[in-house]
Amino acid sequence: MEQPAVELSPNAVAIGVVLDTNTPFGNLATPSGHLLFACHACCDFWRAPQRKRHGILDRTLLHRLPPMLRSAVAAALLMYGLPIQAAAVEADRFAPCADIAEFPELADSLCLTTSVPLRHESPDGTSIELSVRRFPATEPASRRGEIWLVAGGPGEPGASFHPLLPTFRQAFPHYDLVLPDHRGTGGSERLCPKQESLDSPDGVALAGEEWGPCIGALYADTDRTSAFTITQAAHDLSTLLTRHRGDGEVLLYSVSYGTQLALRMLQAAPPALDGLILDGLVPPENEAKWDLSHRTAVVDEVGRAFLGEAQAMAYQRLLDTAAPEAAWRSHVPGGDLRRFFGALLNFPTLRARIPSIVDELSGEDDAELRATVADLQTMMEEMTRHPLSPPSLPLVMLISASENNERRDLSRETVEAEAEAALFTSPLPGFLVDSPVPRYERDEWFGSTPASLPRTLVIHGTLDPNTPYAGARAHAEGLAEAGPLTFSTVHRGAHLLAYVAPTCFIEVASAFVEGTLVPERCTEPGQEP
16 A cells, blocks of 8 residues: 655754764764664664675565465575565574574574564564574583663664674583564564665665655554554563573563663563663663753764863864865765764763874874774674664654653754864754654653662763763662662763673673672773773
8 A cells, every 4th residue: 555645854854864974873862772782882883784784684584475385485595595574584583593694603593473452562463584693502501591781772683783793602602592682673573664674775765755755654554553562572572581581590581772771671571580781771761861852962962071171172273263175074974073972972082082083183193083983983883793783763753743852842042052162073963853753651660660679770971961860879779779780880981881892791791690799890902091
């Protein structure tokens, strides 16, 4: 059926234009992002590759076939080396993943797809499919259980954790690693199934011409769209944990938006858990000063704390005195140095270059700037190798606008006024203006706290530009009333500590899992003072 025409706001059109050439994950994650802290932080810095060129057959095509023919087709594809989407053909049973030949780092993984209700309050109604990948423990003889790794975003898939597998395996050698794709992400059911399919022009990312039909589809079936909520995803996660848990202990690790999702699950549908790790804990939901519309204020505070007063003054002089026609401006992604530096705050190795970039630009030398842009591009390409790695931007927009933005009447004039004096900015507040998606209403779980928690670890960096340290502290104080909670601080740590501070993460997380003394404070080796 042809989708109705939808007139997009100027902001929506602008987002579509940006998304046509770049993936504006910028600070949308909490994260990325959990990894997407990384991707979310990198609006304008990574062009989505043409995913359909990977030659991967979309799982949804197979599921349209009768079961016997489906198995035969899948077997033939595998026999002739043609990969199918990264999920097992057999539903509800783990089997070797179909992409292991193309991605050796995934060689020992097992995949499954399973059905859950679109709305868990209507179990006999429409269902959707979810995708899960399992990596057996690296030391199977001493296996103790499994750790479910919940990605951030909103919109991040399990594939965003693939670059972090060596770190997770070091931290949890006696545990299987289980990576679910929450609804709307990865190999699970998408908000815009046609436009976010692997065989569409930009693969699971959206090409510019796909945004109109995607937004139109969201409005054409608002009942379906409004089911892609945090609470429904929380019920999904609880169902997966209950239905597909293995033997032994079951722990859950989450990052950024993933911490919000995990805590919602522990309110709405708590499963049995032996431990919970919250990396980059989101602020309390009902604290408006830390919501997504205030992200520029958060980023600017972190950036100034990193620079210190003297270097901040030098940077301000550069902004005040640089000529509009300065040659170096053409090398800044998006032409906005403040937003570019805001993104660099997520990467300590690149963040450390900001003072020298400022010094060089003050003398009309842009060599360090150009090298940093190139290095960031390389990092993003390494982090998004898998065709399912890109986050779902429609899901990012839907959940961000519906649940994590207290100022629904936010105007572009307000965004610009609040950013005027900032040295570091985020694109996120601007994306929330005139959001083009059909927002849903918050439910009764918003702003609440779980009645009880399993033993819990919060690990957080003091220079996290996505989930502010003060917000995590405030949230942890309230959570501590629900169960035993340990808070570990990574000095000058950024977002997604498993990526940006792996040594500290391994030390802290492994101590928590083993039940030994967890360090209250850690500094990553080589970190700037």
